[in-house]
Amino acid sequence: MTGEEEKPCFKRENKFIVKSGCKKRMWRSLKQILTAERTLLWPNEAVLYYSINAPPTFKPTKKYSDISGLPAPYVDRHSKLFYANVEEFATVRSLPMDITAGYLQLRGANNLVG
């Protein structure tokens, strides 16, 4: 795609669109923007993006069975999956590695140590 050819008539020039082949401008991610914003000396009353993040939860998190979503009183020590009853335990034990890893990742528990 060449910028000039496809430029609509209401534009004088492309502002940010670059021709293919030219060096692409690297756009800052939101995280980078926020980090940069943080380094500035803002007045006290200023409300910024990062300052309205929700508080961390103070309630104990409930455990639900990874495979069915039922309340899960048990943890399979082998795969670390939560399960609710005997039948589920049998299922949990028969699951292949990639599925158990998927469930753990879904719960955000895949990188816990131990």
Added chain:
Amino acid sequence: MENILVLKDYKTVPDIVHEYGPTLKFGHIPLVIDNGSYQCRVGWSIYEEPHLIFKNLIARPRKDRCKKDAEPPVTPPIQIGNDILNIEAVRFQLKTQFDKNVVTHFEVQEQVCDYIFSHLGIDSEGSVPHPIVMTEAFVTPNYCRQLMSELLFEGYGIPAVSYGVDSLFSMYRNDIGDTALIVNCGYHTIHIIPVIRGKVIGEHARRINLGGSEMISYLHKLLQLKYPVHVNAITMSRIEEILQEHSSVALDYQEEIRKWSNPDYYEANVKKVQLPYVQTASSSGLTAEQQKERKKEMARRLLEINARKREERLAEDEEQLNQLLAIQDMIEDGDTDEFNEAIKGFDIKSYEDLQRQISNINVRIEKNKQRILAAANAEENLEVRPTPGRMQPPSDPEAFQAWLNETRAKYRSLVARRESRRARRAAMAKRRSAAAAERMRVISRLAAAGDDFGDQDSDWDAYKSISREADSDSEADGERLVELEEALREYEPPPAADQRHTTHQLHLAIEPYRAPELMFQPSMMGNLEAGLAESMEYVFKHFSPEDQLLLANNVFLTGGCSQFPGLKERLERELLEMRPFQSTHKVVKAKNPSLDPWYGARDFAGSNEFENWCVSKEDYYEMGGEYLKEHYASNKYYKSPAPIADNNLAPAGDANVVKEEIVVDC
């Protein structure tokens, strides 16, 4: 079946280029753009409805990989918004200008703007001569607004722009007074914004970093894990459809899932979603019977070819033998000269050589004859022998059924045996399990066994029981299993068509409640933020009891994700729980949660004061790109402080470090 849901797989319709009449062209009509991270809605302020509603996505196809010099590389065009007819086909090339709920990628934004303006038919030369009302995220970073203004003023030459917050527009559109607690459930975030007497209390607003897109990907992954076979049929768009049309928020999640743990309730209420099912033709369009027939035919033909070759060779050998015998006759007749002549032609050196060759050929002929005989016998056998090793079912239908059941039972028991053996081996591999202890016991008994070990054959089974490897039993079982499997596959009546459909159904039980529940329990996806109810409680705490009551009596629910059935009731229940005893509360849902921001912004653009709330081109050059005219539905403007000069930075580390000398007593 009574309650099977069929996915509609919605298709988008490409947007038309709208007419750009003289009223619009010369009327200085404001253009209203609700630039949401899910959808973008665009329309003129003088019309009732937005002209364009499209997903804020572009698909940039990769360049042609075949780089032939002959033809110039053809780049397929970029598809934007509703141009993307099949979103799943370009899923991996999708781009959006948004990072969370904030625009950060302005090259994509510019492409989207091009799309917007050209589809509105704007044809004025060199500029877009309309003031623009643009929505932005609550507390958008100045950096992003600056780039947006730069794009609009310098890229499109617009005369003026006004920025506003979508949820505030929606609130004023719904005319619910000037004090409310806005709960805006969006595609990437949930905002809780307290507004008191028309004033947005920004410092006590909170944002939960989770929204519709997270719910979609959660449910997507969940169902893919539940149905690994259908990984490719479970697409994001289908999940989106399930979430939009068949999901709801539970009034009491714990109670809800307790109900589902009852199998009867499950059976009665499970939702079955039919995935598209294609009748798979058997591999080559032939039945098993035909395939077998064909195989037989090929084998027969091969045999025939071999037989013909053998016969040809036999004839050849016999011919040679005759010639050699004729030469032998010559020498016996005493024609030495003729003999010498003849053996030259045959490459034979002497009489002995000749005799050896004759005997060789004789042996060869004999062998060939035997082979031909054997082959003929085998051919006969092939006709009659009923392939040994294969299971043959009885032909009588009743007996056949019995045989089938028996085979199935055998198959199942074998599978069970294999499973138990596997489990035992797995347990044995671990220390301290019962199986491992048993193994150690057997080993120690073996060591202590006297000379009479081996007198009985069963003694040797001890080795089988302690072996960690697959033993001969499992091998034999494996072979038997394959045999049974084959027989079952061949003779089992094929499942009826409607039964086969059921294997392509997704059973949704708790899942349609589980995904929206993420709003209240982000911990379910490993997010440690407080959920919606807890965050609301947190926000309430920062206000005086009187203001709390005002807010609680006007909780305003807006945003695309607020359309889940049951969300309003759930919030009312949560409020009842968190508010003081016997205090009142009320939840108001926006009339049109998705479009009200646009309507609100349209009303705003039509108001008399609109001119005063716009950043003009002069303002832009004067105040910089981040500048914003504050109004009732806008963010607050804080001028970005100058970057801290280097010498103000924390002094070099050395000066602050207190050096301590450590004296070690010896």
